[in-house]
Amino acid sequence: MSVKLTSRQVGDVTVLDAAGRITLGEGASAFRDAIRDFAAKGNKKLLLNLSDVSYIDSSGIGEMVSGFTTVTNNGGQLKLVGLSKRVKDLLQITKLYTVFEVFDDEADAIRSFH
Amino acid sequence: MAIRPFGFTWLGGPLLFWMAWLKRGDMEKIQTTLDSALESVDKAESLVISEAGKLGFEEDEAHQIGMAIRECMVNAVVHGNRYSQNKKVHLDIERSATSLVVTIGDEGGGFDLNSVPDPLSPENLLRQSGRGFLLIRAFMDEVDVHPRAGGGTEVRLVKNKP
Numbered sequence: 001m002s003v004k005l006t007s008r009q010v011g012d013v014t015v016l017d018a019a020g021r022i023t024l025g026e027g028a029s030a031f032r033d034a035i036r037d038f039a040a041k042g043n044k045k046l047l048l049n050l051s052d053v054s055y056i057d058s059s060g061i062g063e064m065v066s067g068f069t070t071v072t073n074n075g076g077q078l079k080l081v082g083l084s085k086r087v088k089d090l091l092q093i094t095k096l097y098t099v100f101e102v103f104d105d106e107a108d109a110i111r112s113f114h
Numbered sequence: 115m116a117i118r119p120f121g122f123t124w125l126g127g128p129l130l131f132w133m134a135w136l137k138r139g140d141m142e143k144i145q146t147t148l149d150s151a152l153e154s155v156d157k158a159e160s161l162v163i164s165e166a167g168k169l170g171f172e173e174d175e176a177h178q179i180g181m182a183i184r185e186c187m188v189n190a191v192v193h194g195n196r197y198s199q200n201k202k203v204h205l206d207i208e209r210s211a212t213s214l215v216v217t218i219g220d221e222g223g224g225f226d227l228n229s230v231p232d233p234l235s236p237e238n239l240l241r242q243s244g245r246g247f248l249l250i251r252a253f254m255d256e257v258d259v260h261p262r263a264g265g266g267t268e269v270r271l272v273k274n275k276p
Contacts, residue, residue: 023184024152024155024188024192025152057181057184057185057188058185058188058243058245058246058248058249059188059243061245062241062242062243062245063242065239065240065241065242066242068240069240086174086177090249093248093249093252094233094234094245094248094249095234095239096239098239099239099240
């Protein structure tokens with residue numbers, strides 16, 4: 001199963017709920033396109049919810065980093081919530097914990113934008 | 115004692131590959147040749163996770179081994195063979211009582227591991243790519259990259275039973 005991204009608005013924060021696999025191929029490219037679309041629409045506060053993401057490989061990580069750069073260059077913020085232990089481990093190994101703001105709780109993540 | 119073949123199959127369809135099972139003492143070996151396609155990445159990952167399970171690795175460790183195989187297969191298919199239909203990926207899986215040894219070979223133009231920028235350097239953290247070998251090394255006990263006989267690159271990965 002490829003990744004599916006849906007969005008919802010919580011105040012001025014756009015929450016992107018991702019589900020499925022973010023791996024090389026269809027999953028990673030769909031993910032990249034979606035993040036760029038939201039950034040292009042002028043969304044400045046993006047929260048990526050990875051609760052239902054079952055698998056991320058290095059290509060998926062690369063797309064997350066690319067999305068972070070795109071959003072940041074547009075003057076916005078991209079933060080993460082709902083990471084599984086496996087995804088947290090990947091961020092530790094790649095030192096991307098120093099790049100992304102990561103939250104366990106969505107309400108805490110939403111508040112952090114204000 | 116010579117390795118004794120005890121199984122051989124040829125599977126057709128969109129993903130064409132052959133696979134042979136060999137056995138010597140407590141060591142079992144699977145030799146597979148795969149097309150240079152992303153479907154081969156999934157196939158290789160599934161095969162190795164299955165073998166890791168037989169050796170007694172827990173689910174999380176088997177997942178990590180599978181991910182190392184995925185990253186290595188992606189390198190072979192995408193960067194080594196560049197999706198060429200004329201080039202194959204050679205996957206060997208050896209399962210003994212104490213370890214899992216996986217060898218993945220491509221038929222590409224060769225690979226210099228030193229050419230990959232350190233993905234942990236601050237100036238490289240925001241690069242989109244270049245983290246594959248970092249993950250492979252994190253998840254496997256031994257990683258050896260060398261030229262493959264006949265051309266291309268071969269990577270030998272070892273995971274010892276805990």
